Amino acid sequence: MASVQVDIRDIVLSNSSFGPREITNLSQTIAEDYAQFGVLRDAVGELEVREDRTPAAAVRLGVCYYLLGRYRSAAETLSSADGGAVAHYYLGKTRFAMGQYADAIKAYAAAKVAGYNSDDTSLATAEAQRYEKQPQKAIETLDKLSGAVEQTAEYLYQRGATVAALGGSPVEVVALFERAVEADGRHPGALFGLAVENDRHGNDELALQLYQRAAGTFPTNVGTLINLGILYEDRQAYDRAQQCYNRVLEAFPEHPRARLYSKDAAASGNMLFDEEAQRRNDRLAQVLSIPVTDFELSVRSRNCLQKMGVRTLGDLTRTSEQELLASKNFGETSLVEIRDMLHSKGLELGQFAAEKAVAEPVLDLASMSPDEQALLERPISELNLSVRARKCMARLGLTLIGELVRKTGDDLLECKNFGVTSLNEVREKLTTLGIKLRGD
Known part of the structure; x- marks a missing residue:
């Protein structure tokens, strides 16, 4: 597919024609330069406030809502648009994205009646039927298609996914996905399908490459970005992982997995930085x-x-x-x-x-019973602290409970990534043993 760069603002805000070609150009421009996603969002903001919006402009706005992942707004806008083929087709795409597969099938049927490309509506219908847990109907829909469409990436992908849903041969499924990628090297579904297959079989390097290619499409499959982020985390590329999760959150700010994974990647990135700093400190400590x-x-x-x-x-x-x-x-x-x-x-x-080292406070062991003295000689590992708290103990060089209770809460809080939650955890563990931090 040839590279296409268009003026996104012009397409969104002008009164020029707006159909499948313009929508494809919008998607491809953002795929090639993701910074254009912000341009689309800003242009949509301008279109929203126009008071003289025509039914045709409503179609433009509804499709753009769909591209931005604002599905509720897209459904409302397209439902009251001009009733044309594009409006019905993208209403179907929106219903599908919202998990309303039966409604999506109805919208695709209306799009076909209104004149939208019948092969495209049939392929979209087959996908919705598959998600509706009717793979047999989906394969029947695909079997009715013939001619040039059978060599397109979308047809080959939908057939592969449907064969998989029917429990068909994994070899056949992979072959269909590979043929789809040969037909269109940027087909998001086929790239994702091949990436998942390689991911399952432990072919991490090839899976990573396929997920990366799939992430270079737009709109990008959320599963692609999540799985790619996880692979980046496995390679300790936490900044890249966060970029993947944040792309999901740009379109879906409340996406639970993306929010959780983004926080974990940020924490892991900090921890990785801390561990590298700790290694440098350890080397310095050896010299000192x-x-x-x-x-x-x-x-x-x-x-x-x-x-x-x-x-x-x-x-x-x-x-x-x-x-x-x-x-x-x-x-x-x-x-x-x-x-x-x-x-x-x-x-x-x-x-x-x-x-200059400050002398640790001396504990009066003479006033302690033999059991209390033995308790202080027990290793901190017996407290079963969380990972973050254990790392703080290691950074401070604390190995015994007796060394820990010589510290104050403020001493511990000075350790990076050790916060009030971790401090409360340490205090609770010590309280169960009947002892406290110094100063508590």
């Missing part, structure tokens, strides 16, 4: 934990560091030059030596001086 005794320092430098209680590179990054120079027998030569040692690991003296 390297003992200064691993380096060939002069005797004077080693003795001075030992007297100051500086044992690791991390201790040095929390110590300023002034503090080192204030130490007895520590001079400029030793300072240069220490600087060079830290520079070899990409560190600086005093780099983390603002993060």
Whole structure:
């Protein structure tokens, strides 16, 4: 199919002819540049407020409502439009989208009487019959068609889907879908059908490619966008997954699965970012934990560091030059030596001086019974915390319940992605054991 770019505003707002060709051009333009969806929405907004809207303009508006996914408005507008073939046909498409399959079949029949292409109305009728759980009627409708229509992508797709509904051979179904894609490489139904088959059989890479191609059509099948989003999530491409779900929500703001999946993808994306940041922090922590005794320092430098209680590179990054120079027998030569040692690991003296460790409060174990002391030695994993709460414990380096109860609620809330809900969860778990966070 040749690339077609049209002026969407002109088609929607002008008084020029408006039929199947113009509707196809609208759909294809948006498929090739999804930003044009917003142009269509804005143009429809302008058409809505026109006071001199004719019955013909009502058809234009109703079809555009259908393309935007505003099916209730489309049904109301097309029902009171000019009663022509296009109005009846797209009323049928709208009824079908709303799950009103019997009404869709009636509308397609009226469209055929009014002069709409009989092959197109028969194919649409067969689809509605299949969804009405009457696949035998659907195949009979398809069997009545003959000639060039039998080689079209829509016919091959509808036949494949109907054979599947009748419990026919999966091999035949796939072959029909493949022939449909050969006839039209952008047929949304056939691409989706092939993608689902490959998805089921674990052919993830081919399924992904087919879903991507199907997502490049308009109007896009909601199932295509949802399934593609899930595959993106499997690949940790959370931004792309959200784009798929948000496309669904643009047309259907209350779509429950899209809303849920979009939130999950956003949370997972944040979590992925956090995990990468955590890996970087872990690598830094490993470097900071390297003992200064691993380096060939002069005797004077080693003795001075030992007297100051500086044992690791991390201790040095929390110590300023002034503090080192204030130490007895520590001079400029030793300072240069220490600087060079830290520079070899990409560190600086005093780099983390603002993060001097604050001593953890000491628990008075003497006043506790043996059972209470044993409780504090139990691992945090026994609390069965949620994933988000467990990740916070890991980030803070907490492994024992005794380490956890030394923290305040504010300490925990400083951990990224740990909110009030997680804090309440921790408090509830500790309360069941008869203990609390520090300060509670």
